[in-house]
Amino acid sequence: MTDDPTTERERELRAQLDAAPTIPIDDYRKRSRRSFLTGAAGLGAGYLGWRWLQDQPNVGGIPKPLRDTLEFNEDVWRTVSESRSAPEFSVSKATPIQVNGRIGIRNEIDLATWTVRVEGPGGDLLDELDISHFEALPQRDMVIEHKCIEGWSNITHWGGARFSDFHERYADQVGDVPYVSLETPDGLYYVGWDMPAIMHPQTMLALRLDDQPLDQDHGAPLRLATPNKYGIKCLKRIGVIRYARERPADYWAERSYDWYAGL
Amino acid sequence: MSIDTTEPETPPDDAEAPSDERVAQLVHPRAIRWLHWINFPLLFIMIWSGLRIYWAEDVYALGIGSWQWFAFFPDAVYETLGLERRLARGMAFHFTFGWLFVINGTIYAIYLLATKEWRHILPDRHSAREAKDVVLHDLHLKDQAPPQGKYNAAQRISYTVALAMALVIVVSGFAIYKPTQLHPLPWLFGGYQGARLVHFWMTIGLLLFFLVHVIQVLRSGWGSFRSMVTGYVLQRRTPTPPEHEEVAS
Numbered sequence: 001m002t003d004d005p006t007t008e009r010e011r012e013l014r015a016q017l018d019a020a021p022t023i024p025i026d027d028y029r030k031r032s033r034r035s036f037l038t039g040a041a042g043l044g045a046g047y048l049g050w051r052w053l054q055d056q057p058n059v060g061g062i063p064k065p066l067r068d069t070l071e072f073n074e075d076v077w078r079t080v081s082e083s084r085s086a087p088e089f090s091v092s093k094a095t096p097i098q099v100n101g102r103i104g105i106r107n108e109i110d111l112a113t114w115t116v117r118v119e120g121p122g123g124d125l126l127d128e129l130d131i132s133h134f135e136a137l138p139q140r141d142m143v144i145e146h147k148c149i150e151g152w153s154n155i156t157h158w159g160g161a162r163f164s165d166f167h168e169r170y171a172d173q174v175g176d177v178p179y180v181s182l183e184t185p186d187g188l189y190y191v192g193w194d195m196p197a198i199m200h201p202q203t204m205l206a207l208r209l210d211d212q213p214l215d216q217d218h219g220a221p222l223r224l225a226t227p228n229k230y231g232i233k234c235l236k237r238i239g240v241i242r243y244a245r246e247r248p249a250d251y252w253a254e255r256s257y258d259w260y261a262g263l
Numbered sequence: 264m265s266i267d268t269t270e271p272e273t274p275p276d277d278a279e280a281p282s283d284e285r286v287a288q289l290v291h292p293r294a295i296r297w298l299h300w301i302n303f304p305l306l307f308i309m310i311w312s313g314l315r316i317y318w319a320e321d322v323y324a325l326g327i328g329s330w331q332w333f334a335f336f337p338d339a340v341y342e343t344l345g346l347e348r349r350l351a352r353g354m355a356f357h358f359t360f361g362w363l364f365v366i367n368g369t370i371y372a373i374y375l376l377a378t379k380e381w382r383h384i385l386p387d388r389h390s391a392r393e394a395k396d397v398v399l400h401d402l403h404l405k406d407q408a409p410p411q412g413k414y415n416a417a418q419r420i421s422y423t424v425a426l427a428m429a430l431v432i433v434v435s436g437f438a439i440y441k442p443t444q445l446h447p448l449p450w451l452f453g454g455y456q457g458a459r460l461v462h463f464w465m466t467i468g469l470l471l472f473f474l475v476h477v478i479q480v481l482r483s484g485w486g487s488f489r490s491m492v493t494g495y496v497l498q499r500r501t502p503t504p505p506e507h508e509e510v511a512s
Binding site (some may be wrong): 021 | 280286287288290296300304316319320322354355356359362383410413441443470492493495
């Protein structure tokens with residue numbers, strides 16, 4: 001053992017430390033006490049802040065500051081880009097998709113009598129459409145990664161019409177509405193969309209899954225599909241399409257989730 | 264195994280020395296101390312809320328093929344942590360505190376660059392060899408610890424790895440959060456599910472670092488913990504510098 005640095009390496013390393021300022025021990029005692037008091041105060045403040053957050057009134061099932069942050073995040077990401085597209089895949093990559101949500105589609109319906117009500121922002125009925133209207137829109141196929149908010153995802157092959165193509169017919173009538181609300185025929189499940197996201201070319205009114213008409217578990221006869229929002233926004237068995245001036249209610253946003261749910 | 268008799272260990276704060284022979288040397292600047300202690304609760308809020316998110320689809324396991332040796336996580340872990348399955352709440356916390364975690368980390372990165380503090384942390388060309396000697400010394404297989412600066416070589420390597428893991432966690436986290444809007448970020452990780460996998464395993468890695476870090480601080484003693492609160496270590500006046508002060512672990 002030696003107190004003197006003997007090697008160049010030791011001198012080099014020690015030099016790094018010797019550059020650090022030193023203070024007399026009495027000064028140190030004062031500073032040390034102050035540091036520990038500051039630390040204790042910080043600990044207390046952190047604890048109180050954490051408690052404060054939990055005690056805030058809930059908005060949609062979560063404390064208001066968290067809800068506010070989700071809305072702040074929405075503003076951030078809508079500003080960053082809502083026009084970018086998710087990758088699409090070749091049909092051979094597609095695999096069968098599991099059935100996750102049955103809210104709003106628990107009972108079987110008669111597909112032959114099914115129609116969609118299209119409503120304007122004032123609640124006025126614009127149209128009542130059967131499936132032939134959607135089959136007559138320009139059809140496209142889309143193989144995308146469908147993402148569930150739970151974490152799983154699936155490469156899925158959808159077929160149908162772009163929402164934007166459907167919207168053309170109503171564009172002049174409804175003008176610059178910022179939102180669209182969709183509901184199941186029984187009204188038990190409902191989602192809200194902002195206009196830029198639903199007008200995205202990858203937001204589809206889907207009629208087909210793997211080239212076959214949708215079965216009832218997957219939302220027959222017509223559902224939403226997109227790679228750009230979580231599956232909770234992809235309403236099955238569309239019963240109502242309503243243009244809205246106010247932000248529409250959303251089933252899961254009322255149950256603590258993010259209203260935007262955008263990817 | 265040799266018993267360490269040749270080297271009288273210098274207590275980290277030279278407790279026995281009369282106070283007029285001691286000075287306090289600043290080793291952790293104020294900014295580092297604040298950033299370190301703010302990061303600690305933020306990291307654990309992120310892991311706690313992240314676990315709630317992971318729970319909704321807890322598919323990762325160690326094993327070969329269909330044989331699972333350890334599934335993340337056994338029910339006992341969920342129950343012990345008192346985490347109800349509350350995915351939505353987990354997401355709300357994760358995407359709120361995530362900003363604070365990222366801001367704190369960014370300030371830290373800027374500070375390291377601006378003050379050149381990174382030179383104390385990043386390994387250099389001697390560090391691999393010296394780190395091996397540090398480990399051997401810690402295991403009492405080697406009498407003398409290699410020379411060190413503010414941190415020993417093993418610390419340098421593990422801190423650098425931990426910082427790198429934190430960076431990968433943040434980048435993969437953004438890839439999962441906004442895979443389309445940040446496209447092609449998920450591509451870096453082999454896609455969306457790849458990003459989830461990396462995000463998970465890097466978090467496990469950071470937890471392992473945390474475990475070792477706490478054990479090493481406990482081994483190193485009160486002076487080491489105190490230095491991250493006060494910024495100072497106590498040592499004898501020069502010209503007799505201490506053999507090697509263990510600043511922190």
